[in-house]
Amino acid sequence: MTAPALFWFRQDLRLADNPALEAACRKPVLPVFLLDDEAAGTWRAGGAARWWLHRSLAALDTALRTRGAALHLARGRAVEVIPALAARIGANEVHAGLLYEPWARKRDAEVAERLRAEGGTLFLHSSALLHEPHTLRSGQGRPYAAFTPFARALFGKGEPPAPFRAPQELSGLELPGLALEALELLPSDEPAWWQGMEESWRPGEAGAQSRLARFMAEGLRGYGEGRDRPAIEGTARLSPHLRWGEVSPRQAWHAARAAGAEGDHGFLKELLWRDFSYHLLWHRPEMPEAPLARRFEAFPAVRDMRLLRRWQRGRTGFPLVDAGMRQLWQTGWMHNRVRMVASSVLVKHLLQPWQDGAAWFWDTLVDADLASNSASWQWIGGSGADASPFFRVFNPVLQGERFDPEGDYVRRWVPELADVPRRFVHRPWAMPGGPPAPYPTPLVAPEEGRRRALDAFARMRAAE
């Protein structure tokens, strides 16, 4: 009789194009998901991501059952639970997708060690990225620190391998585990802040595939112009599906090619930004906590909880930022252009530490991903790899007028401004009589905020 294998689902919650599952599924297999908050520590999934995970696990279990297996759920320390489960089913092979977060690398090394001591092996398969970070080096033999040469090198390597189909049948082992509710992923607090997420998303592989197909049919062609317009659905909205591995980046890549994306099409470049963020996280594991450009350790940010709270609640007085922060709160997602402006305002106009903004995003984004989130916050704050120069400060009014010219996005998310005429919608404080109550005046005048940010930067440089 063939010895069984244990398949450990982590951030690859799909059946198709899953190399780890492909390796495990030729044997009788026990598919396991384990919630290991202890190992993740500070980086345990935030509130919105946990909501997503709950729904995605339910979808995964349903999909597995149609193929002859069921998801075994567990909670606890992987270093104990995984070897114990393997021993219980008599498996000496454990297969999983590679992870890149520093805490996960450390934890996986411990699991591998424990399994080895008991005669087993942990096989980690590449399944989350287009290219593995440890295999890529620049011409100087170092990891890449800038996106353009990174992307050029990857486009130069040719196409990623074609994705493959889900196994038709699995020979699943039955071993009762926890009920999904016992993972306590769903929030119990009132009001039900996740209601808008329920209406906006369909977590799971089937939802990911239908989102992908829809974007390829309706969005890809106009992506170049549409991607910067937050009022329309001009981007793929695949980020939470990619985050949880419900779709693989090479499925997205090849779907785009099949739908007509040629050369270095913008959508493919965005997929490479994701890979680049992981490349940075792999080579600079301190990225989530510390500035990559060390000089920014001396940046004179002044933590002010009142300012932070106003930003979190979408009450900065800058309509584009407030619309974005409310879209985030209600749906767990924010348009990329607005993420850039909202994060820039927090770090530059309001002089708050980027880590505080990143922590809020971590808790509220359904796509919160340690690599992309910390790389993007550092990029905006000027301390990241390949960051735009600090003195380029986004003006939230001009950004609004350029990318939301009719004010439709603002009006959708900030009902107080629903009746404000177009010419005032991004500067309601300039209306005769001021902004309609209770909408606030800005926390700082845009030019004053810019000047303060540049002064802070100059002080940091003077202290070097």
Ligand code: FAD
């Ligand atoms: P599309 O434009 O359709 O792009 C396709 C895919 O490419 C995305 O799903 C995503 O996986 C990837 N991608 C696009 N832009 C970027 C980028 N700049 N960096 C890395 N990958 C990218 N993205 C996350 O997935 N998780 C995060 O936690 C996250 N935090 C961010 C924080 C800040 C301050 C900023 C400015 C950006 C952040 N992003 C993050 C990047 C980007 O905003 C989202 O990936 C994008 O908005 C997702 O929407 P989409 O799927 O419609 O993107």
